[in-house]
Amino acid sequence: MTTADTFSDLDTGKRSKRAGTSRSLASILLNFPYGLALAWLVIATVLLWTLVPGLFTAYDPLQGVPGGQLKAPSAAHLLGTDSLGRDLFSRIVHGAVHSLSGAIAAVGVGLVVGTGLGLFAGSVRGRVDEIIMRFVDVLLSIPTLLLSLSIIILLGFGTINAAIAVGATAIAGFARLMRSEVVRVRNAEFVEAAFGSGGTFGKVLWRHILPNSLTSVVAYTAVQFGWAILQISTLGFLGYGAPPPTPEWGLLIAEGRNYLATAWWLTAAPGLVVVAVVLSANRISQSIGKTNGRSA
Amino acid sequence: MSASDKPVLEVRDLNVSYSQRDIRSTVVHGVSFSVNAGEVVALVGESGSGKTSTAQAVIGLLAENGRIESGAIVLNGEDISRWSNARLRNIRGAVVSLVPQDPGNSLNPVATIGEQVREILSIHGRISRREADRRVIELLTHVGLSEPELRAKQYPHELSGGMKQRVLIAIAIALRPALIIADEPTSALDVTVQRRILDLIDDLRRQYGTAVLLVTHDLGVAADRSDKIIVLQGGRIQEQGKTADVLAAPQSAYTRKLLSDAPSLAAAKPRAPIEPGRPAALTISNLVQDFNLPSGKTFRAVDDISFTVPRGTTHAVVGESGSGKTTTIRAIAGFQKPTGGQIRIGDFDVGSLNSKDLRQFRRKVQLVYQNPWASLDPRQTVRAIIEEPLLNFEPVAREERDRRVAAIADRVGLPTTLLSRLPHALSGGQRQRVAIARALVLEPEVVVLDEAVSALDVTVQAQILDLLAELQRDLGLTYVFVSHDLAVVRQIADTVSVLHNGRQVDYGTVEQVFSAASSDYTRELIDAIPGAKFPHADISRHAFSAGPLS
Numbered sequence: 001m002t003t004a005d006t007f008s009d010l011d012t013g014k015r016s017k018r019a020g021t022s023r024s025l026a027s028i029l030l031n032f033p034y035g036l037a038l039a040w041l042v043i044a045t046v047l048l049w050t051l052v053p054g055l056f057t058a059y060d061p062l063q064g065v066p067g068g069q070l071k072a073p074s075a076a077h078l079l080g081t082d083s084l085g086r087d088l089f090s091r092i093v094h095g096a097v098h099s100l101s102g103a104i105a106a107v108g109v110g111l112v113v114g115t116g117l118g119l120f121a122g123s124v125r126g127r128v129d130e131i132i133m134r135f136v137d138v139l140l141s142i143p144t145l146l147l148s149l150s151i152i153i154l155l156g157f158g159t160i161n162a163a164i165a166v167g168a169t170a171i172a173g174f175a176r177l178m179r180s181e182v183v184r185v186r187n188a189e190f191v192e193a194a195f196g197s198g199g200t201f202g203k204v205l206w207r208h209i210l211p212n213s214l215t216s217v218v219a220y221t222a223v224q225f226g227w228a229i230l231q232i233s234t235l236g237f238l239g240y241g242a243p244p245p246t247p248e249w250g251l252l253i254a255e256g257r258n259y260l261a262t263a264w265w266l267t268a269a270p271g272l273v274v275v276a277v278v279l280s281a282n283r284i285s286q287s288i289g290k291t292n293g294r295s296a
Numbered sequence: 297m298s299a300s301d302k303p304v305l306e307v308r309d310l311n312v313s314y315s316q317r318d319i320r321s322t323v324v325h326g327v328s329f330s331v332n333a334g335e336v337v338a339l340v341g342e343s344g345s346g347k348t349s350t351a352q353a354v355i356g357l358l359a360e361n362g363r364i365e366s367g368a369i370v371l372n373g374e375d376i377s378r379w380s381n382a383r384l385r386n387i388r389g390a391v392v393s394l395v396p397q398d399p400g401n402s403l404n405p406v407a408t409i410g411e412q413v414r415e416i417l418s419i420h421g422r423i424s425r426r427e428a429d430r431r432v433i434e435l436l437t438h439v440g441l442s443e444p445e446l447r448a449k450q451y452p453h454e455l456s457g458g459m460k461q462r463v464l465i466a467i468a469i470a471l472r473p474a475l476i477i478a479d480e481p482t483s484a485l486d487v488t489v490q491r492r493i494l495d496l497i498d499d500l501r502r503q504y505g506t507a508v509l510l511v512t513h514d515l516g517v518a519a520d521r522s523d524k525i526i527v528l529q530g531g532r533i534q535e536q537g538k539t540a541d542v543l544a545a546p547q548s549a550y551t552r553k554l555l556s557d558a559p560s561l562a563a564a565k566p567r568a569p570i571e572p573g574r575p576a577a578l579t580i581s582n583l584v585q586d587f588n589l590p591s592g593k594t595f596r597a598v599d600d601i602s603f604t605v606p607r608g609t610t611h612a613v614v615g616e617s618g619s620g621k622t623t624t625i626r627a628i629a630g631f632q633k634p635t636g637g638q639i640r641i642g643d644f645d646v647g648s649l650n651s652k653d654l655r656q657f658r659r660k661v662q663l664v665y666q667n668p669w670a671s672l673d674p675r676q677t678v679r680a681i682i683e684e685p686l687l688n689f690e691p692v693a694r695e696e697r698d699r700r701v702a703a704i705a706d707r708v709g710l711p712t713t714l715l716s717r718l719p720h721a722l723s724g725g726q727r728q729r730v731a732i733a734r735a736l737v738l739e740p741e742v743v744v745l746d747e748a749v750s751a752l753d754v755t756v757q758a759q760i761l762d763l764l765a766e767l768q769r770d771l772g773l774t775y776v777f778v779s780h781d782l783a784v785v786r787q788i789a790d791t792v793s794v795l796h797n798g799r800q801v802d803y804g805t806v807e808q809v810f811s812a813a814s815s816d817y818t819r820e821l822i823d824a825i826p827g828a829k830f831p832h833a834d835i836s837r838h839a840f841s842a843g844p845l846s
Contacts, residue, residue, distance in 0.1 A: 027318060189671040196629060197685035197734065198658040207684070211675050 036287050039280035046277055049096035059087035061094035061247045070263050079269045083259065088252075092270055095247035099274075102163040102241075102248075103228040109167025110228075111221055114174020119213070121175070122182030123205055133179065139172035148231065152240045159248070162241040166231040170224050177220055181213035188212070219288040226281030233274050249274055302373060303330035304474045304507040305354065305392075310367035310377075312349050312358065312531075322365065324349050324531045329524075331475065334505040336498075338522035338539070340515060340554070342753040343724075346531035351477050351511045353377075355392055356384040372474060390420050393468040395478040395497075399460035399485075403452040409436070409463050410448030416470045435466040440496055457617075458489035465496060472504055479511045486616035487780060491824040494521055513753065516560030516783070516827030519543055527551050557758035559783035560827035569805070570790050574606035577641065577774035578628070578742055584636035585623050597623040599798040600637070605791065607741075608768065610775040612785040612806070614821070615795035621778050624795070625744045628776060629663040630654055641742055659689065662735035666747035668727030672719040678705075678730050679715040685738045700737060708733045708763060725756035729763070736767070744776045749784065761788055783825050786810060794818045 049056060059077075064085035071081040079088040121132040139147070148165035155161040185191060186209060194204045229249075235241040236250025244251060249270045256266025312324035324346040331337045341347040352358045354369055356379065369377040371392060376384065388394075396402040404412060413432045417423050423431070429448075436444035439462040452460055461481060468476050478497060482490035498521060501508050512518050518525055519539060526536040527550065534548040543561075546552045555561055585598040598620040605611040615621040627634045630646050639646040644657050665671035672681055682701045686692050692700070705715060708729045719727055728748065735743055745764070749757040765788060767773055779785050785792055785806065792809050794802035794817065801815040813819045 189665050189667065190673045192631065193663070193665060193671050193731075193734070194673075194684065196631070196658060196663050197738065198655045198688035199684070200655070200688070203688065207676075208673050212673065 033287070035283055039283035042276050042280040043284065046096050046100065046273075049093045050100050053090075053093045053096070056093045057087065057090040059090035061086060061091045062245050070259060072263070073265055080263065080265050082255065082263075082266055088266060088269055091247035091252060092249070092273055095249050095252060095270070098159055098242055098246055098248040099229055099232055099250075102159055102166070102232040103225055105160065105163035106166035106170065106228040106232065107221060107224050109164055110170025110174050110224060111217075113167075114171040115178040115217055117171070118175040118178025118180075119182055119205070119210065122179040122213075123186060123201075123209060129179075132175070136172045136175045139169075140176075144169040144231070145234065148235060149238075149240060152235065157240060157243060159242045159246070162232055162235045163228075165240075166228050166235070169231070170228065173224070174217065174220070178213060178217055181216060182209055185209050185212045219285045222281050222285030222288060226278035226285075229274060229281075230278055303332045303370075304372060305331040305509070306368075306370040307350070307354065308368040308370070310350065310353060310369065311365035312346070312353050313363055313365050314349075314359070315361045315363070320363075322531065324353070326367070327528070327531070327533055328367075329526050329533070329536055331507045331509055331524075333474070333507050334501060335524065336501060336508040336510055336522045337524045337526065338510045338512060338518035339526050339528060340512060340518045341528035342513060342554075342755065344530070345528040347511050347513075347528050348479060349531075350528070351479055351509060354475075354509065355388060355394055355477055356381070357394070386420075389416050389468075389473065390471045391473050392475040392477065393471070393473040395461075395464055395468045395476060395481045397480040397483060399457050399464055402464055403460055405452050407451075408448065409450055409452065409455070413448070413463065413467055413470060416467050420471055431470070435470055436463070438500075439463070439466045439469075440492075441466075456489075457485050458493060461485060461489075461493050462496065465493070465500070469500055469504070469506070473506065475507045475509065476501075477509045477511070480513065481510075482517070483513070487782070487824045487826075488616065488820055490517075490826075494826075497521075514560070514826060515554055515558040515754065516825070519561060519827050527554065553755060557755045558827070559754075559757075559761075559781065559787050560825055567788075567790055567806070569807075570606055570609055574608065576604045577607040578605040578611075578776065579640045580604075580624075580628070580637070581640075582637035583624065583627060583634055583639065585620070585627055585632065586635040597798050598627070598795075601793065601795070601800045602637075603791070603793050603800075603803055605742075605774055605776065607774050608772045609790040610768065610777050610788055612777045612779060612789035612792040613795060614779060614782060614785055614792060616780055618797070619795040620798040621795050622746065623798075625663070625746055625776060625778050628742075629661055629744050630657055655688070659738045660740050661742045661744065662738065662740040663744045663746060664728075664731050664735050664748045667751050668724055668731050669719075669751075671731055672727060674719055677716055677718060678710070678722070681719070681730055682715075682733045682737055685734060689738075701733075704733045704737045707736070707767070723756075724752050725759060728752060728756075728760055732760075732763070732767075736771075736773075739771075740773075742774045742776065744778070746778045747780070748777075750779065750781065757784075764788065782810075782821055783827070794821065 065081070066085060068081050068085040069083055071077055073080045077087050077089065079092070081087055082091070117132050117136065121129040147169050151165035151168055152161055155164065191204060191208050194208050199207070232241060233250030233253065236248045237254040239254065241250055242248040244255070252270040253267050256263070256270070259266055307330070308328050310324055310327045311322055313320045313322040327346070327350055329337065339347045339350060349358065349362065352362070353364055356376065358364070364377050367377060368375045371387070376387070410429070410432050413435055414428045417428050417431055432448055433444045436447055441447050441459060441462050447455070447459070455463070476497070481497065482493050485493060494517065497508060500506065510518065510522055522539045524536065525539045525542045527534040527542070527548065529550050534550045535542060535546065542551065543555065546555060581602045583598055583601045584596065586594045586596050589595050601624060603611060613621045613624060623632070626632050628639055628646065630649065634647045641657070642660055644653070644660065646657065649657055679701055682705060683697055686697050686700065701715070702712060705712065710726065710729050710733065714722065714726065719730070722730065749760050752760060761784070764775065768775060777785070777789055789806050791805050792803070793800050794809065794815070796815070796817045802809050802813055802818040809818060810822060813822060
């Protein structure tokens with residue numbers, strides 16, 4: 001192209017150019033996102049716990065050792081034992097699968113139903129949009145815990161039902177976010193151009209509106225994941241989640257609270273694990289949001 | 297000019313660089329110039345030429361990652377290039393002030409006009425409330441705002457773009473600075489408003505003897521308004537000198553190119569007249585378009601417009617913002633149902649199409665948007681963008697699609713290597729070529745161009761106009777070309793409609809309208825074309841003729 005085109009090329013080139021050879025080791029060390037790496041490490045560890053718990057602990061999470069009740073943390077029991085002599089670390093490791101699958105199921109429910117509603121409302125507009133969004137407003141106005149407790153009472157106790165209950169409370173957030181994104185993208189010129197080149201509604205929705213709306217939804221999903229673990233643990237703590245002796249994290253905290261004075265690690269250890277996972281999910285979500293912001 | 301011995305501003309060997317992560321890239325290389333009192337110096341260049349960086353360096357407002365590498369900026373005899381921000385703050389507004397580019401974003405939306413003008417008075421010296429109020433009204437009167445007392449109490453959103461720019465000028469001149477830096481002060485404004493604002497800056501300069509550093513991409517504006525001209529390219533000065541000298545006998549090849557590409561300066565050769573008897577590609581009769589306002593009233597955006605476009609010719613729709621030109625073409629492209637009147641394109645009556653026919657109609661009429669940054673999906677590759685219209689109609693085999701995409705990309709001058717890129721890796725001109733390719737891949741008969749070259753630099757604009765003319769000649773396309781820029785219209789259109797407040801105030805061939813406009817408004821528009829002081833630089837562009845009948 002000509003002069004002017006080359007200028008703008010230079011301009012964009014500058015922006016996208018990665019510091020290649022000139023970047024020194026020191027600046028790599030200085031700029032390395034340690035927090036983010038730690039967050040991924042935490043999530044990766046917890047995922048490994050769910051897949052191969054046997055790799056991390058040899059103890060049975062359900063079978064107690066007679067005479068070994070309420071032992072303080074030691075080399076033999078990293079995080080001590082509970083009132084029935086079960087190894088706490090083993091229970092946390094084996095419990096990961098319950099908390100995580102619950103959270104994934106909950107986020108899945110919220111994501112699919114919420115973004116579906118939001119996408120539909122945002123692209124159809126008009127009266128349908130009004131009805132859906134007022135319904136979402138109603139969902140938003142009910143306190144989340146109250147809503148999930150009512151759903152559990154309707155559906156009955158259990159891990160899956162707890163997940164559905166938590167997911168239902170996430171629907172409203174996803175729907176609102178998705179709708180606002182869809183409305184933003186819908187007004188973009190490239191969407192009109194797509195209609196202008198003969199695109200049908202469904203094709204334009206699938207090819208342009210959905211992919212361009214999803215970026216912030218993905219970041220929001222990561223936040224919701226941490227939040228869902230917290231909610232599921234809350235339900236477990238209150239006794240509405242998985243029934244004992246399932247080593248679910250919220251349940252672990254609840255069981256340990258009777259011994260807070262004598263064996264504080266029984267509540268502190270699973271509590272800290274929940275905190276670490278939630279914070280990690282938030283940190284990762286933040287990084288997704290940032291990279292998307294930059295590339296947009 | 298009352299040029300004193302000592303220049304107000306002297307820039308010597310200025311180098312400015314920006315850092316991107318770990319890389320520093322220099323964008324201004326050894327720029328030297330001076331501005332005398334009462335003089336207007338125009339800094340001209342295309343985007344990326346370093347003109348804005350130079351201006352920002354002078355007032356010490358470089359972006360956070362920008363730095364003055366070396367050189368001196370001597371303002372009233374003092375080198376300010378190494379001054380701290382705190383020291384610079386004392387001279388900003390008082391000695392040197394800035395008229396920013398975008399009046400829409402440059403005023404605080406939650407403060408009244410009066411408060412914002414008063415602020416500059418109170419920052420630089422104690423002044424009593426009553427005295428300040430008096431000065432505010434005086435300044436607002438001075439910049440030609442009607443009802444200044446009322447304006448002082450209004451908020452920015454209650455003012456039009458031109459009025460906001462006047463307020464910004466009032467703020468800039470409040471303390472009678474020695475130098476005003478005007479960074480593209482009129483690019484965002486309509487051409488008649490642009491003319492009034494430039495007149496105002498001119499008057500104020502004459503009255504106060506203020507020096508003006510005018511940053512602009514528009515050579516026409518620079519030609520009309522400046523005493524000296526500095527042409528920048530890639531951060532280096534290509535040429536500087538007296539405006540008349542530079543325009544009459546440009547020394548550098550780049551300046552010659554800019555001059556020949558600037559539509560307002562090049563003498564347009566008339567296009568060959570359209571022979572009578574060409575069949576009409578598009579007929580609009582008595583088009584009326586109403587919009588319902590939230591208040592329950594209706595607003596008539598387009599009122600009784602009629603024109604006919606013979607096949608293979610270009611019809612220009614001209615008007616300022618709010619004139620109804622966008623509404624008209626959206627109706628032509630089938631995005632709105634007209635309230636009244638008829639639009640006929642081929643066998644289609646656009647107003648009465650159902651959604652199925654509308655899709656078939658899209659094959660005949662395509663729209664190219666003004667802003668190539670917004671009209672391409674940022675997540676799709678160039679190939680996918682151009683290919684998309686082909687997927688919307690009866691299935692085309694993959695190889696056939698690839699072949700047609702490659703052919704059309706080649707036709708609009710896009711290298712094959714760009715097809716796999718995303719739009720953000722393309723320049724503005726390339727993007728607009730992609731948008732044109734997407735419009736042409738369905739082989740339409742009518743292409744509606746909505747300000748399709750307004751967002752582009754002048755040399756790129758000239759290339760795109762050349763491309764459009766070539767495509768018309770080869771493919772027999774019919775264009776409806778919407779523009780606010782009469783200079784461009786004179787260059788490429790056969791017939792023209794001038795819209796004003798939704799009414800068609802002039803209609804005829806370009807020749808007729810330009811030489812004997814029937815309405816005052818059209819004459820005002822023609823007079824407002826910048827560059828009138830230098831009617832033709834001696835390099836003229838080759839003229840285009842209408843496309844063949846196909």
